[in-house]
Amino acid sequence: MNIEGLDSYRSNLENNSGSWLKAFRQRSFKQWTEAGLPTVKDEEWKYTSLADTVNHSFKIASHHKLIEDKQFSDYRDKKDINIVLVNGVLWRGLSDVDHLPRGLSVFSLNDVIVHNNMEIQDNLSKLTPNDTKAFLWMNQALFLDGTFIQVDQDAVIDPLIHIIHVTSGIGADTVVFPRSFITIKESAQVNILESYVCFEPVFYLSNAVTDIRIASNARVAYCKSQSESHQAAHIGASRIWQDAGSSLDSFSFAYGGQLVRNNFSVMLKGEGAHTVMNGFYAIDGNQHVDNHTLLDIQQPGCTSFQLYKGLLSGKSRAVFNGKIYVHPLAQKTDAYQLNKHLLLGREAHVDTKPQLEIFADDVKCTHGATIGQLSEEEIFYLESRGINRKLAVQLLSKGFIDDIINTIKNESIREKLSRLLLKKFPEVKL
Amino acid sequence: MEANKGNMADIVRQKELEDNKLAAGDYRYGFHTDIEEDKPPKGLNEDTVRLISFKKKEPEWMLEWRLKAFRYWQTMKEPTWPNFEYGPIDYQDIYYYSAPKPKKATPASLEEVDQELLKTFDRLGIPLTEQKRLTGVAVDAVFDSISVGTTHQSELAKYGVIFCSMSEAVIKHPDLVKKYLGSVVPYTDNFFASLNAAVFSDGSFCFIPKGVRCPIELSTYFRINAENTGQFERTLVIAEESSYVSYLEGCTAPMRDTNQLHAAVVELVALDHAEIKYSTVQNWYSGDKEGRGGIYNFVTKRGKCAGVNSQISWTQVEAGSAITWKYPSVILQGDNSVGKFYSVALTNHYMNADTGSKMIHIGKNTKSTIVSKGISSDHAHNSYRGLVKIMPSADGARNFSQCDSMLVGNNCSANTFPYIEVRNNTAVVEHEASTSKINAEQMFYLRSRGLDLEESVSLIINGFCKDVFKELPLEFSVEAVKLLEMKLEGSVG
Numbered sequence: 001m002n003i004e005g006l007d008s009y010r011s012n013l014e015n016n017s018g019s020w021l022k023a024f025r026q027r028s029f030k031q032w033t034e035a036g037l038p039t040v041k042d043e044e045w046k047y048t049s050l051a052d053t054v055n056h057s058f059k060i061a062s063h064h065k066l067i068e069d070k071q072f073s074d075y076r077d078k079k080d081i082n083i084v085l086v087n088g089v090l091w092r093g094l095s096d097v098d099h100l101p102r103g104l105s106v107f108s109l110n111d112v113i114v115h116n117n118m119e120i121q122d123n124l125s126k127l128t129p130n131d132t133k134a135f136l137w138m139n140q141a142l143f144l145d146g147t148f149i150q151v152d153q154d155a156v157i158d159p160l161i162h163i164i165h166v167t168s169g170i171g172a173d174t175v176v177f178p179r180s181f182i183t184i185k186e187s188a189q190v191n192i193l194e195s196y197v198c199f200e201p202v203f204y205l206s207n208a209v210t211d212i213r214i215a216s217n218a219r220v221a222y223c224k225s226q227s228e229s230h231q232a233a234h235i236g237a238s239r240i241w242q243d244a245g246s247s248l249d250s251f252s253f254a255y256g257g258q259l260v261r262n263n264f265s266v267m268l269k270g271e272g273a274h275t276v277m278n279g280f281y282a283i284d285g286n287q288h289v290d291n292h293t294l295l296d297i298q299q300p301g302c303t304s305f306q307l308y309k310g311l312l313s314g315k316s317r318a319v320f321n322g323k324i325y326v327h328p329l330a331q332k333t334d335a336y337q338l339n340k341h342l343l344l345g346r347e348a349h350v351d352t353k354p355q356l357e358i359f360a361d362d363v364k365c366t367h368g369a370t371i372g373q374l375s376e377e378e379i380f381y382l383e384s385r386g387i388n389r390k391l392a393v394q395l396l397s398k399g400f401i402d403d404i405i406n407t408i409k410n411e412s413i414r415e416k417l418s419r420l421l422l423k424k425f426p427e428v429k430l
Numbered sequence: 431m432e433a434n435k436g437n438m439a440d441i442v443r444q445k446e447l448e449d450n451k452l453a454a455g456d457y458r459y460g461f462h463t464d465i466e467e468d469k470p471p472k473g474l475n476e477d478t479v480r481l482i483s484f485k486k487k488e489p490e491w492m493l494e495w496r497l498k499a500f501r502y503w504q505t506m507k508e509p510t511w512p513n514f515e516y517g518p519i520d521y522q523d524i525y526y527y528s529a530p531k532p533k534k535a536t537p538a539s540l541e542e543v544d545q546e547l548l549k550t551f552d553r554l555g556i557p558l559t560e561q562k563r564l565t566g567v568a569v570d571a572v573f574d575s576i577s578v579g580t581t582h583q584s585e586l587a588k589y590g591v592i593f594c595s596m597s598e599a600v601i602k603h604p605d606l607v608k609k610y611l612g613s614v615v616p617y618t619d620n621f622f623a624s625l626n627a628a629v630f631s632d633g634s635f636c637f638i639p640k641g642v643r644c645p646i647e648l649s650t651y652f653r654i655n656a657e658n659t660g661q662f663e664r665t666l667v668i669a670e671e672s673s674y675v676s677y678l679e680g681c682t683a684p685m686r687d688t689n690q691l692h693a694a695v696v697e698l699v700a701l702d703h704a705e706i707k708y709s710t711v712q713n714w715y716s717g718d719k720e721g722r723g724g725i726y727n728f729v730t731k732r733g734k735c736a737g738v739n740s741q742i743s744w745t746q747v748e749a750g751s752a753i754t755w756k757y758p759s760v761i762l763q764g765d766n767s768v769g770k771f772y773s774v775a776l777t778n779h780y781m782n783a784d785t786g787s788k789m790i791h792i793g794k795n796t797k798s799t800i801v802s803k804g805i806s807s808d809h810a811h812n813s814y815r816g817l818v819k820i821m822p823s824a825d826g827a828r829n830f831s832q833c834d835s836m837l838v839g840n841n842c843s844a845n846t847f848p849y850i851e852v853r854n855n856t857a858v859v860e861h862e863a864s865t866s867k868i869n870a871e872q873m874f875y876l877r878s879r880g881l882d883l884e885e886s887v888s889l890i891i892n893g894f895c896k897d898v899f900k901e902l903p904l905e906f907s908v909e910a911v912k913l914l915e916m917k918l919e920g921s922v923g
Contacts, residue, residue: 043511047851312855328840343855347822350852354861357845361837361867371852371859 103155109146146179244270459682499627599635702737721780724752735767777810786816
């Protein structure tokens with residue numbers, strides 16, 4: 001992977017960083033270049049080839065202005081607390097950072113690191129077993145800015161926090177490094193949506209990393225909605241650490257992108273934590289979406305529920321790898337995982353690997369995977385009632401989608417995702 | 431006087447056997463037979479391959495094939511991906527050929543085979559002598575590197591069924607061997623299959639002609655006896671159009687502190703409308719409580735449903751070996767062909783089992799079923815690793831997989847690595863898996879009815895494995911249940 005003007009960009013970046021960050025960036029750069037990018041020979045990248053994606057001469061986004069677009073107003077809902085980042089840099093003009101509710105603070109990531117925030121320093125250097133190290137290190141070496149969000153102890157934030165990463169005003173072959181850090185303190189409650197959007201039909205690579213720390217007894221709903229440009233590549237990592245008694249309701253939505261890889265990892269490091277880890281991908285054309293999820297259960301009494309669904313049209317390809325790892329200490333674990341695919345496209349491909357690794361005996365872990373198509377009988381039923389075949393297929397697909405979209409409890413998130421899906425099924429009211 | 435001596439030897443042997451039984455607790459096949467053996471020196475090079483071929487009086491083409499395989503093997507690396515670790519194997523420190531020395535140059539019939547050998551198989555519960563052959567099963571007995579005898583050959587010949595050792599087949603039926611050997615598992619397939627192709631010593635060959643339903647069950651019994659040897663057997667089963675055969679396989683080895691290598695290859699070919707049922711009860715020595723010794727069982731088993739409506743089913747009970755590395759597979763090439771895989775893998779002590787199945791769907795309307803049950807206790811590791819692949823040509827393919835694991839004790843682990851690759855949108859694939867421990871309520875119910883702890887566990891485990899046991903032929907099914915009970919003794923509570 002070749003990046004133009006990398007040396008001058010790096011020296012510029014490092015000179016503007018504090019001593020800790022400078023050393024951190026240098027270390028990460030060294031690790032990244034030594035590790036090299038993964039190939040299909042790596043077990044974790046067996047079904048996703050990066051050869052065509054990284055074989056470009058990349059540029060780093062140099063200016064961070066938003067080219068206003070009508071579509072953008074669809075995203076920016078007045079009810080929500082919007083935090084807008086353009087090409088990885090916090091854009092204050094469009095963000096609602098001045099009138100925040102009590103207990104919520106939002107900063108530019110750079111500002112916080114400069115003040116030697118130990119929590120961030122500690123966390124930025126962490127690795128999880130599900131990380132694609134090369135991309136994580138690349139992000140660490142080259143990220144320009146990001147957002148830091150903190151929810152204080154016992155705070156209950158009612159409106160939805162909507163982080164919007166916009167890639168805008170770039171030429172072809174640009175690479176961007178969105179980075180977010182969210183920390184939720186004890187017993188706080190919050191709903192967060194993180195959207196990745198672009199309205200320009202060009203090829204670019206987005207290497208995104210989001211870290212979330214959830215302290216004990218906090219309740220969090222987090223949704224990642226990815227609707228990058230259909231030409232783009234998105235390689236993202238969401239890494240969430242949960243403390244005792246906390247509860248996470250997460251959702252990963254993949255809609256855009258030509259090549260998408262999501263590493264979604266949840267580390268349960270406190271007793272009795274609860275996790276919902278759902279996801280949905282609706283893809284067509286030549287899209288390739290690869291979801292790698294990890295549930296790393298380290299302490300006893302944790303429960304988890306996971307449902308990932310995929311709707312594949314055209315020649316699209318989906319990869320799902322869901323790993324549940326139960327450590328020897330984690331007795332009384334109850335983990336459930338299901339992965340379902342509906343293949344509408346004649347040449348659609350699926351590679352799925354639900355994976356259990358269990359080292360404790362008093363556990364209940366189950367997983368399942370199904371791959372199938374719409375039942376001819378159901379289509380016939382609708383046809384016999386005067387509905388044409390095309391609409392019948394869309395209606396039945398909608399049923400498949402509704403099942404998963406309705407698991408999202410926050411109305412504002414559900415509406416936004418439904419609006420995106422509407423474009424796929426114009427004849428069906430969602 | 432002479433007779434007395436014989437009796438004395440019998441008594442001593444009986445005593446040895448009992449001692450072994452006590453020492454092993456759960457392994458009653460751990461004895462060693464003292465017999466004079468023909469053993470060329472250790473080590474592996476082209477001369478070893480030539481020597482094996484020479485000893486077996488093989489034709490030139492067979493030697494050529496072995497040498498090609500050996501040269502290819504030299505370019506390969508030992509795989510490192512399995513989910514376990516094992517000490518490096520020194521391939522130069524193994525005897526590649528070990529055969530009991532015959533008293534006569536060539537025994538004309540079973541009656542002339544060394545009495546020592548017959549007694550060994552008697553003790554293992556495999557009667558080879560005429561008067562005891564009432565069980566309705568034809569047996570090919572393989573002792574270290576060679577087959578010592580095959581029963582029921584003449585009866586089978588009446589039906590046109592060929593059942594003999596591989597060495598005999600190479601000489602007597604070269605056309606069949608040439609046509610099918612390596613057609614399912616080529617010598618380039620994997621590290622251990624290549625090694626096997628180069629140095630395979632014996633195994634069974636079985637050919638069922640068109641339209642014949644094999645009247646009795648065929649079986650091979652493998653016994654490793656000599657120390658520091660590797661056993662590399664090769665089995666080939668061919669079922670012609672509309673034929674049927676049920677094939678059984680059993681294996682044991684003496685207890686030793688060192689690990690021994692067993693790298694076998696089994697190939698099955700089913701033509702149009704043919705059915706092959708292949709059952710295995712694998713009970714190699716698995717090492718002692720501290721994990722010392724045991725067999726490394728690295729096996730390549732694959733069947734090809736070459737014809738339409740053909741069917742291959744693998745049933746296995748994996749109860750032995752320090753390490754099992756085995757993925758019986760079916761290539762579903764013919765339209766409407768069916769592949770089945772039923773497995774129970776029981777691991778205790780420090781055993782490692784990495785096993786599962788591969789189903790490759792190529793033909794239209796092909797169906798496959800995978801049912802795998804893993805039981806893990808003590809410090810054992812049990813992994814299910816499987817692949818279901820639906821190729822673009824496999825319209826209407828159907829697969830159902832189920833893999834359940836049970837954990838007994840909290841030092842063991844159970845893993846599942848199912849790979850599902852679908853390239854055709856008319857396929858329907860279902861996979862489900864679960865991991866749990868013995869249900870406390872079921873235990874309580876049985877205990878409250880007066881069953882003791884071990885009886886209760888054994889009953890529950892039997893129920894857990896029922897789906898697989900019912901696929902086994904009757905005698906094997908009974909043996910499998912007993913084996914399971916013996917293995918689990920003492921690991922509960």
